[in-house]
Amino acid sequence: MPEHVRAAKASVLPELRKDAMGDLTLHELLVLLALVRRLKTSNRAYVLTGELEKSYHLVCEELKERPRQHSRMLSYLYRLRDLGFVEVQPTTIHPKGQTQKISLEEVPARELEKEVEKVLESLRKEET
Secondary structure (H helix, E strand, O other): OOHHHHHHHHHHOOOOOHHHHOOOOHHHHHHHHHHHHHHHHHOOOOEEHHHHHHHHHHHHHHOOOOOOOHHHHHHHHHHHHHOOOEEEEEEEEEOOEEEEEEEEOOOOHHHHHHHHHHHHHHHHHHHO
């Protein structure tokens, strides 16, 4: 769903899933942050798995966290899907495996980015 459509929908149904966000692990939050940042810069309604993984590595580097392996990152992505944060659709099969389109359903990327950053900040405060 394009960003402007999510923004319009969120103004009618503001659903940030704040309660569920508090139950996410650190790396699930990092994957979600990577997704929203990539969506903001791509101006598309979706990102591909490989693009998300690159963005995830950048977010981990920025926050001084060790990125997890590809299969672990995918498990975080599928949990985010199961919790209703993202939609994951298979696309084509490449020689190295299947790529997928990952998108947000109802929440604008900018709003979700702010919420994820708040949760990450509170996690970091708990660690110190």
